Amino acid sequence: MVSASGTSFFKGMLLGSISWVLITMFGQIHIRHGGQTPDHKHHHLRPPNRNDFLNTSEMTPMELSKGIRVFCIIFGESEDESYWVVLKETWTKHCDKTELYDTKNDNLFNIESNDKWVQMRTTYKHVFEKYGNNYNWFFLALPTTFAVIENLKYLLFTRDASQPFYLGHTVVSGDLQYVTVEGGIVLSRESMKRLNRLLHNSENCAGQSVIWRLSEDKQLAICLKYAGVHAENAEDYEGRDVFNTKPIAQLIEEVLSNNPQQVVASCLSDMAITFNGLTPQKMEVMMYGLYRLRAFGHYFNDTLVFLPPVGSEND
Amino acid sequence: MSEIRFREMASKSWLNILIFLCGSAIGFLLCSQLFSIFLGEQGDTQPNVLHNDPHARHSDDNGENHLEGQMNFNADSSQHKDENTDIAENLYQKVKILCWIMTGPQNLEKKAKHVKATWGQRCNKVLFMSSVENKDFPAVGLKTKEGRDQLYWKTIKAFEYVHEHYLEDADWFLKADDDTYVILDNLRWLLSKYDPKEPIYFGRRFKPYVKQGYMSGGAGYVLSKEALKRFVDAFKTDKCTHTSSIEDLALGKCMEIINVQAGDSRDTTGKETFHPFVPEHHLIKGYLPRTFWYWNYNYYPPVELQSKGPFADSNWNIQHWTLIQLTGKSGPPLVF
Numbered sequence: 001m002v003s004a005s006g007t008s009f010f011k012g013m014l015l016g017s018i019s020w021v022l023i024t025m026f027g028q029i030h031i032r033h034g035g036q037t038p039d040h041k042h043h044h045l046r047p048p049n050r051n052d053f054l055n056t057s058e059m060t061p062m063e064l065s066k067g068i069r070v071f072c073i074i075f076g077e078s079e080d081e082s083y084w085v086v087l088k089e090t091w092t093k094h095c096d097k098t099e100l101y102d103t104k105n106d107n108l109f110n111i112e113s114n115d116k117w118v119q120m121r122t123t124y125k126h127v128f129e130k131y132g133n134n135y136n137w138f139f140l141a142l143p144t145t146f147a148v149i150e151n152l153k154y155l156l157f158t159r160d161a162s163q164p165f166y167l168g169h170t171v172v173s174g175d176l177q178y179v180t181v182e183g184g185i186v187l188s189r190e191s192m193k194r195l196n197r198l199l200h201n202s203e204n205c206a207g208q209s210v211i212w213r214l215s216e217d218k219q220l221a222i223c224l225k226y227a228g229v230h231a232e233n234a235e236d237y238e239g240r241d242v243f244n245t246k247p248i249a250q251l252i253e254e255v256l257s258n259n260p261q262q263v264v265a266s267c268l269s270d271m272a273i274t275f276n277g278l279t280p281q282k283m284e285v286m287m288y289g290l291y292r293l294r295a296f297g298h299y300f301n302d303t304l305v306f307l308p309p310v311g312s313e314n315d
Numbered sequence: 316m317s318e319i320r321f322r323e324m325a326s327k328s329w330l331n332i333l334i335f336l337c338g339s340a341i342g343f344l345l346c347s348q349l350f351s352i353f354l355g356e357q358g359d360t361q362p363n364v365l366h367n368d369p370h371a372r373h374s375d376d377n378g379e380n381h382l383e384g385q386m387n388f389n390a391d392s393s394q395h396k397d398e399n400t401d402i403a404e405n406l407y408q409k410v411k412i413l414c415w416i417m418t419g420p421q422n423l424e425k426k427a428k429h430v431k432a433t434w435g436q437r438c439n440k441v442l443f444m445s446s447v448e449n450k451d452f453p454a455v456g457l458k459t460k461e462g463r464d465q466l467y468w469k470t471i472k473a474f475e476y477v478h479e480h481y482l483e484d485a486d487w488f489l490k491a492d493d494d495t496y497v498i499l500d501n502l503r504w505l506l507s508k509y510d511p512k513e514p515i516y517f518g519r520r521f522k523p524y525v526k527q528g529y530m531s532g533g534a535g536y537v538l539s540k541e542a543l544k545r546f547v548d549a550f551k552t553d554k555c556t557h558t559s560s561i562e563d564l565a566l567g568k569c570m571e572i573i574n575v576q577a578g579d580s581r582d583t584t585g586k587e588t589f590h591p592f593v594p595e596h597h598l599i600k601g602y603l604p605r606t607f608w609y610w611n612y613n614y615y616p617p618v619e620l621q622s623k624g625p626f627a628d629s630n631w632n633i634q635h636w637t638l639i640q641l642t643g644k645s646g647p648p649l650v651f
Contacts, residue, residue, distance in 0.1 A: 008334050009334045010338060011335060012334065012336060012338020012341075012342065014338075014342060015338075015342065016338065016343035016345075016346070017345070019339070020343045020346040020347055282595075284595065284599055285594045285595055288594060294501075295403065295500040296403065296406070296501050296503070296504035297400060297401075297402035297403030297404075297504070298399070299398070299399040300397050300399070301398075302397060
């Protein structure tokens with residue numbers, strides 16, 4: 001009887017081991033496939049390859065530069081009032097047109113709501129009605145964000161604004177891939193058109209129930225999804241994010257503290273478009289570093305030429 | 316009889332089944348454990364240079380006191396395809412600068428490391444001067460003590476060391492702190508107009524105490540080869556004193572005694588190029604109050620009010636900034 005139970009025990013062990021091996025094998029295969037499909041759903045957008053593009057385009061770089069018109073919306077609130085002054089004086093001058101919307105001291109729309117999504121929708125509606133025809137790209141950013149509009153134009157200048165584009169720093173939350181507002185949100189004219197159609201007509205974008213409040217950037221993504229517009233993560237040709245939600249020093253600190261024993265290759269893109277979380281003083285420093293400070297003897301043959309804004313003094 | 320037999324056999328088979336199931340469970344667990352142990356041993360080899368994975372999630376845990384790790388800004392030089400650096404490289408050969416960084420044992424990993432990883436590489440030669448030798452970093456041991464009152468003594472010993480070992484390796488000799496950022500290309504542009512055989516030195520010129528002015532220690536200063544020779548000689552022949560707790564002032568006084576000229580480092584529009592503070596202090600109007608000592612020390616009139624924009628600095632700048640990052644830590648500079 002003991003030997004009988006002994007053999008059955010060993011038979012059991014054998015079966016257990018075999019089944020484990022089989023399960024892990026199948027699991028690996030499944031994970032490998034599974035690892036790819038989310039990537040297909042995870043959209044990326046990269047800038048054009050400079051040489052390819054220049055060879056095929058009939059327009060000169062100057063004409064191309066002029067053909068792209070970016071409308072900037074600064075949307076949000078801050079305790080530090082000096083942000084608004086500094087924003088006007090610094091990077092927003094490089095937009096073709098800017099509107100600054102302080103959601104705390106609202107003197108633009110007089111919206112009677114503290115709901116960020118209501119404010120955002122109204123802003124987009126207003127901007128599209130007034131400016132939809134004159135601009136082909138619409139960029140929304142928080143007051144604490146610093147943006148390099150020239151790099152934004154470089155990312156976009158081969159793209160057709162009559163296609164639905166919705167770009168920025170994306171995050172996946174469950175089923176939804178959305179652009180975070182901290183990194184800045186870019187919409188093409190077509191996306192704006194579709195968004196506005198939805199906002200006017202349906203209740204789809206009216207916002208979720210009061211209990212389950214989603215952030216305004218998620219709401220925007222859900223709304224745009226109804227219109228068939230999907231979020232794409234903007235990257236440079238090495239795959240690095242160009243829309244950043246944190247300031248430079250913090251990004252560097254994080255990478256270095258995660259790899260204390262190693263030498264890390266540069267993790268910030270040379271053609272970064274946004275950084276968030278800057279103080280007004282740091283914005284002034286960024287302007288200086290970007291547009292004024294030069295290292296003698298280094299010359300850049302850039303694909304596109306952007307002249308400083310008319311009447312500007314510090315860039 | 317057969318009934319009892321039958322019941323016996325039934326219970327036996329239940330038991331067997333139970334044992335079988337136990338066995339399979341144990342076999343399953345055993346295998347997974349063995350496998351994970353086996354894999355665990357192979358997981359320790361790590362690559363030397365880590366290329367950033369754009370899809371990696373960064374943890375927000377930031378409990379460190381200072382920045383560990385190091386960044387190689389030049390690993391992806393393919394991004395600079397459109398950059399032409401011929402002139403800069405030409406100057407690198409023509410105007411040879413030796414940089415020595417004033418640091419100490421406690422700052423090697425915190426601050427000096429980042430100088431080494433960034434702008435230090437643009438010097439023709441860079442040395443790290445500490446009170447104690449460190450063969451691994453590497454840092455030169457000056458055999459002094461540490462402390463603000465030792466700065467001048469360290470400076471003298473550092474220049475003597477450079478004079479003894481590296482005099483022929485460079486034309487110009489720069490002293491900088493471990494929290495300073497220097498744009499070497501612009502420094503070379505300034506110095507290219509001068510002959511290293513002239514007795515002259517450059518920095519942010521201050522006017523009090525010394526007739527021809529003296530150079531701010533925090534902003535960094537650079538000596539010509541002739542100036543270095545005279546400085547080292549002055550201590551051998553007792554022309555200058557060794558004891559002082561104010562490094563930049565003592566050096567400035569010595570320079571005057573040995574007839575080394577205090578040069579004008581301003582750019583062609585009259586704006587300063589050496590800066591003793593972080594950029595915000597120099598860029599933003601009204602950041603430094605009017606009563607601050609700084610305004611009375613500057614040898615040349617500040618261009619702040621005359622410049623067209625809110626920025627007080629010129630386009631071509633040797634930036635010697637005392638750079639202290641964010642929350643008081645010092646780290647890699649913002650601008651490279």
